Amino acid sequence: MDLSLSDEQKQLQDAAERFVRDKYAFDNRRKVAATDRGWLEENWAQMAELGWLGVPLTEAEGGYGGPIETMILMEQFGKGLVLEPFLPTAVIGGGMLARAGSQAQKDSLLASMMEGKKQFAVAWLERQSRYNLADVSFKATKEGAGYSLSGHKGVVYNAASADNIFVLARTSGGAREEKGLTLFCVDAKAKGLTRRDYPTQDALRASELTFDKVSVGADAVIGKVDGAFPIVEEAVDRAIVALCAEATGCMDAINAATLEYIKTRKQFGVPIGKFQVLQHRMVDCFTNAQEARSMTLMASLKIDDKDANVRRKAASGAKVQIGKSGKFCGQSAVQMHGGMGVTDELSVSHYFKRLTMIDLMFGNQQHHLTRYSNLAMAS
Amino acid sequence: MDLALKPEHKAFADEVRAFTKKNLSPATIAKTFSGRHYDKDDHVRWQRALGKQGWLAYTWPKKYGGPGWDVTQRFLFENVLAEEGAPRIIPFGVKMVGPVIYTFGNDEQKERFLPGIRSSEVSWCQGYSEPGAGSDLANLRTRAVLDGDHYVVNGQKTWTSYAHWGDWIFCLVRTNPDAKAQEGISFLLIDMKTPGITVRPIIMLDGAHAVNDVFLDNVRGPVANRIGKEGEGWTCAKFLLANERLGIAEVPGSKRGVRALREIAGDVSASDPSFNEKIADVDLQVQALEMSELRALATMALGGAPGPEASSLKLRGSEIQQRLAELAMEAVGEYAAPYQPGMLFQDTNETPVGPDHAPPAAPRYFNMRKTTIYGGSSEIQKNIVSKMVLGL
Numbered sequence: 213m214d215l216s217l218s219d220e221q222k223q224l225q226d227a228a229e230r231f232v233r234d235k236y237a238f239d240n241r242r243k244v245a246a247t248d249r250g251w252l253e254e255n256w257a258q259m260a261e262l263g264w265l266g267v268p269l270t271e272a273e274g275g276y277g278g279p280i281e282t283m284i285l286m287e288q289f290g291k292g293l294v295l296e297p298f299l300p301t302a303v304i305g306g307g308m309l310a311r312a313g314s315q316a317q318k319d320s321l322l323a324s325m326m327e328g329k330k331q332f333a334v335a336w337l338e339r340q341s342r343y344n345l346a347d348v349s350f351k352a353t354k355e356g357a358g359y360s361l362s363g364h365k366g367v368v369y370n371a372a373s374a375d376n377i378f379v380l381a382r383t384s385g386g387a388r389e390e391k392g393l394t395l396f397c398v399d400a401k402a403k404g405l406t407r408r409d410y411p412t413q414d415a416l417r418a419s420e421l422t423f424d425k426v427s428v429g430a431d432a433v434i435g436k437v438d439g440a441f442p443i444v445e446e447a448v449d450r451a452i453v454a455l456c457a458e459a460t461g462c463m464d465a466i467n468a469a470t471l472e473y474i475k476t477r478k479q480f481g482v483p484i485g486k487f488q489v490l491q492h493r494m495v496d497c498f499t500n501a502q503e504a505r506s507m508t509l510m511a512s513l514k515i516d517d518k519d520a521n522v523r524r525k526a527a528s529g530a531k532v533q534i535g536k537s538g539k540f541c542g543q544s545a546v547q548m549h550g551g552m553g554v555t556d557e558l559s560v561s562h563y564f565k566r567l568t569m570i571d572l573m574f575g576n577q578q579h580h581l582t583r584y585s586n587l588a589m590a591s
Numbered sequence: 592m593d594l595a596l597k598p599e600h601k602a603f604a605d606e607v608r609a610f611t612k613k614n615l616s617p618a619t620i621a622k623t624f625s626g627r628h629y630d631k632d633d634h635v636r637w638q639r640a641l642g643k644q645g646w647l648a649y650t651w652p653k654k655y656g657g658p659g660w661d662v663t664q665r666f667l668f669e670n671v672l673a674e675e676g677a678p679r680i681i682p683f684g685v686k687m688v689g690p691v692i693y694t695f696g697n698d699e700q701k702e703r704f705l706p707g708i709r710s711s712e713v714s715w716c717q718g719y720s721e722p723g724a725g726s727d728l729a730n731l732r733t734r735a736v737l738d739g740d741h742y743v744v745n746g747q748k749t750w751t752s753y754a755h756w757g758d759w760i761f762c763l764v765r766t767n768p769d770a771k772a773q774e775g776i777s778f779l780l781i782d783m784k785t786p787g788i789t790v791r792p793i794i795m796l797d798g799a800h801a802v803n804d805v806f807l808d809n810v811r812g813p814v815a816n817r818i819g820k821e822g823e824g825w826t827c828a829k830f831l832l833a834n835e836r837l838g839i840a841e842v843p844g845s846k847r848g849v850r851a852l853r854e855i856a857g858d859v860s861a862s863d864p865s866f867n868e869k870i871a872d873v874d875l876q877v878q879a880l881e882m883s884e885l886r887a888l889a890t891m892a893l894g895g896a897p898g899p900e901a902s903s904l905k906l907r908g909s910e911i912q913q914r915l916a917e918l919a920m921e922a923v924g925e926y927a928a929p930y931q932p933g934m935l936f937q938d939t940n941e942t943p944v945g946p947d948h949a950p951p952a953a954p955r956y957f958n959m960r961k962t963t964i965y966g967g968s969s970e971i972q973k974n975i976v977s978k979m980v981l982g983l
Binding site: 337339342343344366367408410411412413414418420478479480484487489490543546547550551553554555556557561562564565568569572573576578579582 | 720723725726727730749750793794795796798802858859862863865866920921924925926927928929930931944945946953954956957958960961963964965968969970973
């Protein structure tokens, strides 16, 4: 066992820290969030140049990293509340292509994604599906050699900036059946595809997508027809672990801000950090962040396990911890900041909002507790 | 003892309901049930209707123009209003400064200020907190210096709800900087139109604007508008805070919250059976709080003032409001993510992204974090109970 970072990993961490320091001071982030697209071309170009867009992929998959390197980057991105669409593009989209795409798909998309020339979005959620990935009513029907896609997809992050959208559609089987799902790669400018764009609570961008008889060729299928569920399930598990790393970064930042605040804010003639009730709460924040970091590291180390159940349990376990710790640290930070904590003015509320949204992405704490429990009982 | 209502009380509830249905605007009701924010007009129109009926100052004794209701009537009134979707009565006039004026003010002040509060013709806001005086309220620095028959006031108040709507502000000001902290404070009413007052909005984490900074720069306020003696403002302040804490348990609103949750629970409970039990849990907390509040009110009806037990009610009441908001967000799932300010702050015909109850879910959860901070933070309330009730 060895839990220390290699020299290369340390360098990556340093570079990411530098990026966040240079580009994501809180006032800068506010400006980035207010731009049309909600992220900056120059930041994206820099991420590409530093090779970060290939970090979620291993060398065997054509990239330069793996789960630990992804964890390192995402943690720093969490500290800065970075807005560039790294998760949908490099972690999820790139990951699915690398693991399930055809050689032709990889050739046309993967390299240009890593060069920063293509962005992705992933459309799996539907209005009724809640956290059930198999609850897909979006239809793909055979049309000549290809398919015609019709239906609605919701809360699709980065859809407005994406060049390609990966869509989960039902090609056979009944509602909520895992079999019968197919993943399609669709040109974001395809005819018949309309978007309703909006910002999210945490200053990201997402869209509702309506597909009205969007035609795609047979070569748009990623993986096998009717066989997308395991691809998507694995992609979500990997996205969860990356998201957990982002959350640990958020927690470190929000805890640091709170610690600083209670050391400096004076009431009753002393810094409020002199009051035991706040000291103990701060200790609980610290402990929660430690637990979150531990579970994230464990999940990052287990995510490549050949046994899919090990991967599933690790992802769900980490997500439960992140939900719990994120809520505790977020709510506590706001409370200890008093009125200032609920203003838009300080960064604290922005970390709190991001931590809250992280809990409800890809299944909340309750969902993953149930999933973990079922898996653990079965094994 | 008997929980059942007497026939006259049932008739009273029917009367309140009929009045509410007749006078509360459908647009305001729609805002309540869709979670959109009210504008000033929603509040003022409704409060003036209540005022005309003689019901706005429903907690006041008859002597000062209140209806002289008993505890049961007040309870029914608050519940019926909440059930029908009425906005909360803005407390700064009728619940806060009004009772201070009729308890500590002179006859001239009562005559001058009480009618406008009862009718809601005059809007009030609260000048208590300052940047350096939050939990430690007695540390306030806003200075009032006597100049003939006026005070000249300089300083800054903060977290002032509805200062941008307010006609008058009641302020705690320091009239004697040499006295012990609590002893140098006076309670002063100031016309918001007085030169030297600047209101700056504070935007909350959900994008809402309700609170403000209020800057006072050489503001001249007549000494005649001081309530009570100079240096005895802290007595008024404490009296008012105890009233405030009683009012912000928000039981009727939370009961409405439980009902609203049950209406949307079906979306969740199909895939997550634990959700219904989470609602049941908070439902029971609301019941315990309601019974505790009724017990406190019954004690008060026998002549007691709201005591430190009001702190316990505020503590639990705020936690319950937060929990309800949290569950409403949990119910929406990933559709809580779209930020839709148009659906929160404007009248719009747009259809929301996601279910109808999605747009306010996360913003409300964020915003409700304030409830364990304002009106005395939970930490302060616990200190009060610990010292005043338990003697620790």
